[in-house]
Amino acid sequence: xxxxxxxxxxxxxxxxxxxxxxxxxxxxxxxxxxxxxxxxxxxxxxxxxxxxxxxxxxxxxxxxxxxxxxxxxxxxxxxxxxxxxxxxxxxxxxxxxxxxxxxxxxxxxxxxxxxxxxxxxxxxxxxxxxxxxxxxxxxxxxxxxxxxxxxxxxxxxxxxxxxxxxxxxxxxxxxxxxxxxxxxxxxxxxxxxxxxxxxxxxxxxxxxxxxxxxxxxxxxxxxxxxxxxxxxxxxxxxxxxxxxxxxxxxxxxxxxxxx
Amino acid sequence: xxxxxxxxxxxxxxxxxxxxxxxxxxxxxxxxxxxxxxxxxxxxxxxxxxxxxxxxxxxxxxxxxxxxxxxxxxxxxxxxxxxxxxxxxxxxxxxxxxxxxxxxxxxxxxxxxxxxxxxxxxxxxxxxxxxxxxxxxxxxxxxxxxxxxxxxxxxxxxxxxxxxxxxxxxxxxxxxxxxxxxxxxxxxxxxxxxxxxxxxxxxxxxxxxxxxxxxxxxxxxxxxxxxxxxxxxxxxxxxxxxxxxxxxxxxxxxxxxxxxxxxxxxxxxxxxxxxxxxxx
Ligand SMILES: Nc1ncnc2c1ncn2[C@@H]1O[C@H](COP(=O)(O)OP(=O)(O)OP(=O)(O)O)[C@@H](O)[C@H]1O
Ligand SMILES: [Mg+2]
Numbered sequence: 092x093x094x095x096x097x098x099x100x101x102x103x104x105x106x107x108x109x110x111x112x113x114x115x116x117x118x119x120x121x122x123x124x125x126x127x128x129x130x131x132x133x134x135x136x137x138x139x140x141x142x143x144x145x146x147x148x149x150x151x152x153x154x155x156x157x158x159x160x161x162x163x164x165x166x167x168x169x170x171x172x173x174x175x176x177x178x179x180x181x182x183x184x185x186x187x188x189x190x191x192x193x194x195x196x197x198x199x200x201x202x203x204x205x206x207x208x209x210x211x212x213x214x215x216x217x218x219x220x221x222x223x224x225x226x227x228x229x230x231x232x233x234x235x236x237x238x239x240x241x242x243x244x245x246x247x248x249x250x251x252x253x254x255x256x257x258x259x260x261x262x263x264x265x266x267x268x269x270x271x272x273x274x275x276x277x278x279x280x281x282x283x284x285x286x287x288x289x290x291x292x293x294x295x296x297x298x299x300x301x302x303x304x305x306x307x308x309x310x311x312x313x314x315x316x317x318x319x320x321x322x323x324x325x326x327x328x329x330x331x332x333x334x335x336x337x338x339x340x341x342x343x344x345x346x347x348x349x350x
Numbered sequence: 351x352x353x354x355x356x357x358x359x360x361x362x363x364x365x366x367x368x369x370x371x372x373x374x375x376x377x378x379x380x381x382x383x384x385x386x387x388x389x390x391x392x393x394x395x396x397x398x399x400x401x402x403x404x405x406x407x408x409x410x411x412x413x414x415x416x417x418x419x420x421x422x423x424x425x426x427x428x429x430x431x432x433x434x435x436x437x438x439x440x441x442x443x444x445x446x447x448x449x450x451x452x453x454x455x456x457x458x459x460x461x462x463x464x465x466x467x468x469x470x471x472x473x474x475x476x477x478x479x480x481x482x483x484x485x486x487x488x489x490x491x492x493x494x495x496x497x498x499x500x501x502x503x504x505x506x507x508x509x510x511x512x513x514x515x516x517x518x519x520x521x522x523x524x525x526x527x528x529x530x531x532x533x534x535x536x537x538x539x540x541x542x543x544x545x546x547x548x549x550x551x552x553x554x555x556x557x558x559x560x561x562x563x564x565x566x567x568x569x570x571x572x573x574x575x576x577x578x579x580x581x582x583x584x585x586x587x588x589x590x591x592x593x594x595x596x597x598x599x600x601x602x603x604x605x606x607x608x609x610x611x612x613x614x615x616x617x618x619x620x621x622x623x624x625x626x627x628x629x630x
Binding site: 239242244247248249250251259260263264266 | 414417418419439440441442443444445447449451452453462463465466467502518519522528
């Protein structure tokens, strides 16, 4: 019974998405919208498929740039998050800085990176990195801060060092928060990469879209958008799966209740 | 009232815990709040001390002082002959909230102190799947959790978690066991069952126990000595010996002497509360 409910849920969400695209297609046909303004989904997908060999290197470029920026951002984010979560002083100093930094639109940062490193992959990596750090830091710090005081008392009474408390309780407790933030951070890093590519790069989906819109190849621009969305979903799913693998205990409660 | 009463019985040899003129203040200088006032207290090794008193009178504060989680604002706290803070002796502790770590099995949860406290921690890797595992299994068996070692915390009921919590506090056979309302959230029957289990474990291992509780029957059933506290500022106003023969059974709690004791304690606490009301 329960399983069929789950399947039904999935079927209904797929139908909903499909009907959305169908409505888009129908609207374009009925109102006779020119493909230069808004192409039909079928046209976009055809373009995407036909242009895939040409698009492929750009997709790869964007993916690699994103992953490098995300990887560096993750390491820095975790380190900062642990610092902020563990030490009161670091929290007080770092939090306003982080909030300030995260409220700067990243478009404003790209020119500076280009100024420093020239246009190309490096500013894209840096933009990806800076866009994705904030949620990681916040989540890691939150995870550490939510350790039950009783648990900490139990360990300290045993004579545990701060490091032992962190290792045995703080970090494992933080894992679900950390992985939840990775899902978001990886999509943000992706956005950062494309942003930088549209401004200053000669490879990547962002560049393709810039050139497509400059030459009024609207279907290609939309094909780029679709590729971006698909990649975004792909990255999200990958990290959601990793999360489920590693932090099953955080969700297991509900699973058991339902089983 | 008679703090002397608390100090008097200590013949120097066996004292494991000693508080001398301890005061604890919370808050900044201007609006500092005196939570514990000039408390002196000596506890002999192997004793079972229960602390009762109105809410907010500083019972948990005393536990934290002894466990080294809190420094006194004035006075000194000695544990096992040393001033607390420098070196800990691996104090076992359990609260009302069992705080089992959800990513570990019950066995791993109970084993956690062995990972931290010497002499176990240095051989933890070598023994965790053999010696220590058997030890945990044996203890789980004693509290009625035999066969639940591989379960995850969320698969256990509140009462079962509290049993596991007791095991975690006792697995390393601590000299000192601090219990802060450990059975507060349990139903009457489970609670009484756990009293007997705790009594058995205490008779086995003979740790020095500090038990904070709001249940006067619990205090009278388990303790050798009951401290009654008054609040604002907290101080020990009464120090009762409890001499019922061991092992005590639930039937003991229906004997006249027992009910007289709990009745007496009750009126003391009510009086303390009244005084507090008059003051404020
Ligand atoms: N960290 C703290 N900061 C400020 N005040 C505190 C702190 N801890 C305890 N207090 C205050 O000290 C007093 C004693 O607290 P304590 O927790 O020892 O009470 P208690 O006797 O354990 O109460 P209960 O029976 O309700 O658990 C209370 O009035 C409380 O408000
Ligand atoms: Mg308390």
